[in-house]
Amino acid sequence: MTLEASPTPGVDGRPSVHIADIEASINFWRKRDPVDQHLALRPELAALAEVYALMVYHHQTDADEANMPAAARAAWMAWFDTQPDTPCIAICSTSQGDEVCKGCGRYFNEVQRWTEMTPAEKRVTWRRITLEGDSWRFNRYAERAIE
Template sequence: MPSSRIHITDIEAAINHWRARFPSPDGFTLAPQTRALARVYALMVFGHEDEIDEADFPLEALAAWQGWYETTPDTPCIAICSTSQGDDQCKGCGRSFDEVQHWLAYTPAEKRSVWRRITLEHSAWRFNRYAERAAEGPSTVGQPAVAES
C-alpha cells in the first residue's frame, strides 16, 4: 500500500496553483487557500521535513490541497497495461499490479505517492515511448488530423 504522506513538492504545486488563480492584489495579501498551504509549507521547511501525513494536515490546508489535486490527472494509465499480460510492473504507466488493481480505493495522498514514485523512476512508457499519450489536454488518439489553411 502506498504512503498516505503528502510530499512538499505537491504542496508547492498547490500553492502555485492557488497563487495563479487568486493573485495577491497588493503583493502581501494571500488568498485563504494559499495562506493555509503556506503555513504547512513553512512548518515543513522549518522542521526539515519533506513529507507530511495526510492526517496531520489542518483542515483548511487539506481542502486547499485537495482543490489543487482535483485539477491533476487522476490516473497515470496510458491504456497500455502490461499487468493484464502478467507483468508485476506495468510497462505503460509504471504502477505495480496491486496499485493498478486497488487504484480506485486509494486516497488522493496515496495516489500522489504512487505518481511521485513513477515520476522519479521515469522508466514507464508514459515518460518516453508514449509520452504524447500522457500529455495533458484532450486526447487526439484515433482522431483524424485537421489540415490548417
Template sequence: LAPEIEALAEVYGRMVFARAEDVALQQMPAAALAAWLAWYETTPDTPCIAICSTSQGDEWCKGCGRSFAEVQHWLAMSPMDKRAVWRRITREGVALRFTRYAERAAERPADCAGGAPGAG
C-alpha cells in the same frame, strides 16, 4: 495571500524547515487539506496511458510504472496515496509514460481507466 495559498504555505513552510517530503494527513490543518484536495481535483486521476502490461502478468506496468496492486486498487486509494504513487513513478521516470509515449500520456483523457477491467 488567498486563504487557500496561506493555508498551504504554512504547511509547506514547515515541511521545508523539517526537510520533510510529505506530511501525514492527520497533521494537515482542515483549510490546508481542503485547498490541497481542490488542487488535486485538477490533476489527472490516473497515470494510465492504456498500455497496461499488468493485464499481461507483469508485476510492474511498463506503461505507467505502477505495481499490479496499485493498478488493481487505484479506485479505492485515497488522494494522498495516489499522489505518493504519482511522485514515485515520476521520480523513477522509467515507464513508457515518461519515455517513448510521453506525448501520448499528455494527451490522455483524465478518465482513462486503463488495463484490465476494474483497473484504475
C-alpha cells in the same frame, strides 16, 4: 500545529503529502488571485504556506495527510482535482502477469487498488513513477518500437 512525517510515504498505511505537491498547490493558488481586496493572502494560500513553512522548519519532506489542517487540505485537494486522475496509458502489462506495468509504471497492487487509494497515496505513486521515468508513458512511440 504538528505535522508528522511518514518514514515510507504511502507504504506504512499513513498516506503522506510530499513537499513538492505542497509547492505545486501553492503555485496553483498563486496563479489565481493571490491576495484579496485588502492585500491579504487568500485563505488557501495562507493555509498552505503555514504547512509549507512548518515542513521546511522541521526539515520534513512529507506531511501526514490525516494531520493537515482542514483549510490546507481543502486547498491541496482543489489543486489535486486539477491533476490527471490516473497514470494509465491503456497499455496494461499487469493483465499479462507483469508485477510492474510497462505502460504506466504502477505495481500490480497499485493498479488494482487505484480507485480505493487516497489522494495522497495516488500522489506517492505518481511521484515514484515520475522519478523512475522508465515506463512507456514517459517515452515516445518510436522509442517503444525499438524495444
